[in-house]
Amino acid sequence: MSLLELTLKNVRRSFGLYTIYLLAMVIGVMIFFSFASVMYNGDILDALENRQNFQTGFAIASVVIVAFIVLFVLYANSFFIRQRKKELGLYMLYGMNERHLLLMLLYETLALGAAALVAGGLAGGLLSKIFGSLLMNLMEYDQVVSLSFPVPAILATIGMFVVLTAAIAVQSYLLLSRVQLIDLFRAREKTEKPVKTSAVLAMLAVLLLGSSIVVIGSGKQSVFWTDYASASMIYCAVGIIAGTYLFIRQFAGWLLLRLSRGKRYFGGNTVLWSSSIRFQIRGNTLNLSFISLFSTVLILLMCFVSINYSVQFEAVGRNLPNDVAYESKSKAVDDDVKGAIASSGHGIEDERALTLLRAEAVTDPGVAFENPEYFFPGVLLASASDYNAIVAARHDNGKPVRLDGDQAVSLSQGMDFPETMPDGGARFTVRAASETTLKLTEKRDYALLGWASDPVTSMVKKPALLVVSDAKYAELKEGAETASYIIYDIADAGNAEELSKRLHAIVTKEPGTYYSSFADVYSKQIEGSSLLLFASAFLALIALFALAGVIYFKQLREATEAQRQYAILRKLGVGKREMMSVIRKQLLFVFALPLLPGLINSWLIIKTYILDSVQDFPNLKGMVWGIIALYFLIYAGFYLASANLYYRIANRSA
Known part of the structure; x- marks a missing residue:
């Protein structure tokens, strides 16, 4: 049997597992192609006043999106190979070497990637029309965006796929070259050890997070930021990162240890869900710390760009309150200015x-x-x-x-x-x-x-x-x-860019003469803030998919490994309702642990350093709470979906 035939047989035999991997690749291609299609859409480019800045900004955002997609798919590939290590070990036992396995995995990646390019490209093309129309609405342009599949967007997507394939090949080689044959058979039998906790380190976590919150909440006019701004910034960054890590690894572990010594530990199902978490904290610390810090950054990003977009329309008017204003130095110049305005169609x-x-x-x-x-x-x-x-x-x-x-x-x-x-x-x-x-x-x-x-x-x-x-x-x-x-x-001062160029040339014939025009800034600011909001929303979208992927694959793996334990619980008479209660409490602890510091830190930073500086815009606080609430609801959706998935997998026959 050739490697190609073996590859096709593997796909047919484990179609469900391959579907998960394929879905991750389709989502990545779909998001990137829709973004690239917006960047190269002719209708959008024709409507813009600052086309070069638009394409430069989109190109920079594309690099970041590619990085997120690569990390997302690599995480899926890591899970994919881990789930198949026993199968790969059998192939090696029958005489296949690492080169044959890598070639087989490469065939699988290329086959799945080709399907992902077609499916993701078609879906991304359809989404690009929706996203393009949304961008035009953000910029308050009436341009109609047609459905298109620009050649540069197709080439960029193929280039992204080449980079993704190379990264997957390197990762697969590293995963296979670092293990022995016996490790492949025992890969799913390894269990975590409970983390060693210390009350001192647990209190240090609370101290670092608490003191960072105090410094952040003191405000820009406090002594921390007026006299020691650099030191305060470094301390808060270190305190939040180190404090979050210790909070999850030490404080949570210490809390569970204290719980295990309580009188009610053996009452109800506390022993079932808490003991499981103690064994998972060691392996989950980095993931949960990342999710917490990631949540802080993601909420800050979306709140900042949303606030920036919301205030631009009024902020430009505050910075340049006059449609046209200039220093009058001669009657001839005044007459030329008035004549240019009259002939421009702007009354x-x-x-x-x-x-x-x-x-x-x-x-x-x-x-x-x-x-x-x-x-x-x-x-x-x-x-x-x-x-x-x-x-x-x-x-x-x-x-x-x-x-x-x-x-x-x-x-x-x-x-x-x-x-x-x-x-x-x-x-x-x-x-x-x-x-x-x-x-x-x-x-x-x-x-x-x-x-x-x-x-x-x-x-x-x-x-x-x-x-x-x-x-x-x-x-x-x-x-x-x-x-x-x-x-x-x-009239129509926001669209008077061409008129402003004429007036500027007339007024500034004498160097140093003051000239101010609302139109010179309005289109640049509005297009810039709209682009920033649009690109950030895209980044947030792919970031949420990456976060969902991390949670999904982690729970899928842990639920698969826990099948034997749950089978024992069923034999001992634990009912389905009780088992679901155990799983929900276990995952609630895991999900809530990183969310709490993330929400607190993001709200304090936004409140102290953004909202307090734009108090003339009272609606912004409600918008910030809306973004935080939306993130919480999405996060809660991940929790409920993961709990149901965990329950279904854990209750299968081991």
């Missing part, structure tokens, strides 16, 4: 002139403006009445000011925490016609003039602007240098 909805006073900061600009390196040198002074008029016209989150005498408010747009100055305000000295000291009463997260922008490089810097009382403005205006600005509100 002028409002036009406003603003006169500001130029000044130099004598006091350190950091007193009035957070992150002063983001601002242009010098200070612009606006009157309270001009500021209030623009705020009233915008109908945004701006609030009017009431200023008297030397009082002033700084517009430090981009602050995490707006600040009200106590005790009459901080002293801030500027030099206009002469030096004058203002009483800074508030640092406000608001922009009168937004970031200067460029159609190519997007945001540049922003003007540093103080609002002063009308009386102080009139006093300083005598002898001070003035700067005139023209502000336009235009």
